[in-house]
Amino acid sequence: MYKRVLWFLPALLLIATVMLYPALRTFILSFYRMDLGTSFQAEFAGLSNFARLAVDSRFRGSLWTTIVFTTTTVSIEFLAGLGLALCADTWVQGRSAVRTILLIPWTLPTAVIAVLWAWIFNDQYGILNSVLTRAGIVSSPIPWLANPTTAFWALVVADAWKTTPFVFVILLAGLQAIPGELYEAIEIDGGGAWAKFRMITWPFLARFVFVALVFRVIQAFSVFDLVFVMTGGGPGGRTETLSVYAYQTMMRYLDFSYAAALATATVAALALAALILYWLLIRNREEFS
Amino acid sequence: MKNLARFIVVAFCLFSTAPFLWHVLSSLKDGAEVTQIPPTILPARPTLENYFELFEHRPFLRYWLNSFMIASLSSLLCVVSAAPAAHRLARSSARTRVVASSALLGLAFVPPIVFVFPLYELVRTLGLINHPWGLIFPYAALNLPLSIWLLTGYFRQIPIELEEAASMDGLTPLQTFLTIVLPLARPALATVTVLAFVFSWNEYILALTFMNAEYARTVTVAIATLSGAFIYDIPWGLIAAGVIASSLPLIVLTILFQNRIVAGLTAGSAR
Numbered sequence: 001m002y003k004r005v006l007w008f009l010p011a012l013l014l015i016a017t018v019m020l021y022p023a024l025r026t027f028i029l030s031f032y033r034m035d036l037g038t039s040f041q042a043e044f045a046g047l048s049n050f051a052r053l054a055v056d057s058r059f060r061g062s063l064w065t066t067i068v069f070t071t072t073t074v075s076i077e078f079l080a081g082l083g084l085a086l087c088a089d090t091w092v093q094g095r096s097a098v099r100t101i102l103l104i105p106w107t108l109p110t111a112v113i114a115v116l117w118a119w120i121f122n123d124q125y126g127i128l129n130s131v132l133t134r135a136g137i138v139s140s141p142i143p144w145l146a147n148p149t150t151a152f153w154a155l156v157v158a159d160a161w162k163t164t165p166f167v168f169v170i171l172l173a174g175l176q177a178i179p180g181e182l183y184e185a186i187e188i189d190g191g192g193a194w195a196k197f198r199m200i201t202w203p204f205l206a207r208f209v210f211v212a213l214v215f216r217v218i219q220a221f222s223v224f225d226l227v228f229v230m231t232g233g234g235p236g237g238r239t240e241t242l243s244v245y246a247y248q249t250m251m252r253y254l255d256f257s258y259a260a261a262l263a264t265a266t267v268a269a270l271a272l273a274a275l276i277l278y279w280l281l282i283r284n285r286e287e288f289s
Numbered sequence: 290m291k292n293l294a295r296f297i298v299v300a301f302c303l304f305s306t307a308p309f310l311w312h313v314l315s316s317l318k319d320g321a322e323v324t325q326i327p328p329t330i331l332p333a334r335p336t337l338e339n340y341f342e343l344f345e346h347r348p349f350l351r352y353w354l355n356s357f358m359i360a361s362l363s364s365l366l367c368v369v370s371a372a373p374a375a376h377r378l379a380r381s382s383a384r385t386r387v388v389a390s391s392a393l394l395g396l397a398f399v400p401p402i403v404f405v406f407p408l409y410e411l412v413r414t415l416g417l418i419n420h421p422w423g424l425i426f427p428y429a430a431l432n433l434p435l436s437i438w439l440l441t442g443y444f445r446q447i448p449i450e451l452e453e454a455a456s457m458d459g460l461t462p463l464q465t466f467l468t469i470v471l472p473l474a475r476p477a478l479a480t481v482t483v484l485a486f487v488f489s490w491n492e493y494i495l496a497l498t499f500m501n502a503e504y505a506r507t508v509t510v511a512i513a514t515l516s517g518a519f520i521y522d523i524p525w526g527l528i529a530a531g532v533i534a535s536s537l538p539l540i541v542l543t544i545l546f547q548n549r550i551v552a553g554l555t556a557g558s559a560r
Contacts, residue, residue, distance in 0.1 A: 007373040014426065015433055017430065018408065019396055021411075084298060087298045100543060103550060107487050108309075108491070108536050110493065111510070112532050115513060125326065126328075161305070161308070173551065222401065247405070250406050251498065263402050
């Protein structure tokens with residue numbers, strides 16, 4: 001028996017030290033107070049951190065930003081990824097090259113991508129303003145990252161640029177797993193493109209859609225690198241997401257317990273989102289059972 | 290219809306590459322041209338001076354080697370500890386597998402921000418702040434849940450008869466694992482290693498928190514701070530060169546291992 005444990009030992013040790021213990025510590029710390037005021041000694045504080053969350057407008061703002069960011073980026077990435085996968089599915093010779101080209105943005109470091117896009121959106125030297133003014137679409141350069149709304153959309157564009165390929169690759173694999181004879185059967189029955197999509201493609205694809213969406217929703221909800229580097233949560237904290245707020249609370253304000261409560265709240269919100277997604281996509285579909 | 294589909298795909302490929310290509314071109318411009326308003330597209334006087342500046346006058350080679358060492362060792366540590374666990378898991382009862390898979394996926398989906406502060410305490414206690422192992426261990430562990438999960442799926446496809454035959458020939462379970470199972474699982478091991486390498490190379494939040502000394506920084510942190518370090522007169526040409534130099538290993542990996550990366554990404558939906 002103990003020999004069997006040896007096979008799991010390295011993995012278990014690593015996961016326990018780096019993930020389980022810290023997760024537990026963060027959760028427990030959210031019921032304590034540990035900041036400058038307590039000289040960084042943990043003092044039990046009950047639910048006071050969560051009471052503070054309830055009236056913290058910065059928390060509400062970052063929660064809302066995170067939710068809007070997640071729904072916007074994931075919807076765009078899903079629609080663009082699905083459209084692209086449908087377009088590329090029939091292109092046998094080009095598929096592999098297209099997949100490689102599209103995968104490159106996905107593999108690049110998000111922090112580096114954030115720098116790359118920050119420069120493209122730069123009001124003076126950025127290529128975007130230059131192209132737009134030359135084409136006569138705008139008369140004077142737009143300070144994209146200095147305005148809350150355009151800064152938010154700049155983040156969305158950068159995120160969609162990087163992660164649409166992820167959705168595309170998964171959905172393309174799904175499309176390729178569909179047996180071609182099924183489409184022929186619909187053709188014989190006189191069905192058109194829409195009938196093919198609704199009766200064959202979509203039911204087959206649903207599981208792939210679920211996997212792609214779960215991954216994307218979770219990653220988008222935890223977004224840190226992109227926002228922290230590209231806008232720093234600004235201007236005026238208007239693009240601050242939950243992870244960025246929690247990080248600032250931790251490393252800038254050194255309020256470790258409140259940061260822990262913010263992290264705990266992030267996980268709770270994420271779990272709720274996962275549950276909703278599960279309910280929408282799996283529970284309501286007969287095909288999965 | 291077909292042509293329209295191809296046009297859309299090609300247009301998106303252009304959109305995917307254009308921002309990066311613009312940085313390639315910008316990195317070849319000299320200091321005066323890169324801040325020219327309006328910006329030029331093609332460099333008028335192509336030069337490699339930004340790259341010389343980056344590697345000769347700034348410790349970029351150091352950052353690059355830090356990232357390379359940390360990503361290599363952590364992906365290796367990850368696959369070495371994931372493989373035996375996944376192999377055992379693949380041969381355990383369906384019930385155990387379902388419970389373990391759910392736990393692994395659940396762990397993989399926890400937002401990294403949850404681990405940052407306790408890990409920081411831990412790394413500091415162990416004296417590993419600004420030390421490569423302060424990132425190698427965490428990166429290996431953070432990659433483990435998905436790696437074990439991916440490998441378990443692959444090991445299950447290896448016929449159990451092979452292992453039974455090996456044990457009848459007198460091989461111990463460890464020998465069977467090392468000489469029969471692992472060689473067969475090479476493609477899956479490559480997938481897991483490449484994905485773990487990419488993740489570790491790209492990781493930002495832990496690297497930013499644990500590596501605060503100049504000499505210990507990884508490329509992601511170095512590039513992100515390079516642009517924040519100057520309020521006036523941001524050295525865009527230098528930053529563009531840094532963006533390219535830090536992305537290059539990943540582009541090479543993607544081109545070489547496209548099939549393995551796709552296999553890893555799609556494994557979850559195919560099951």
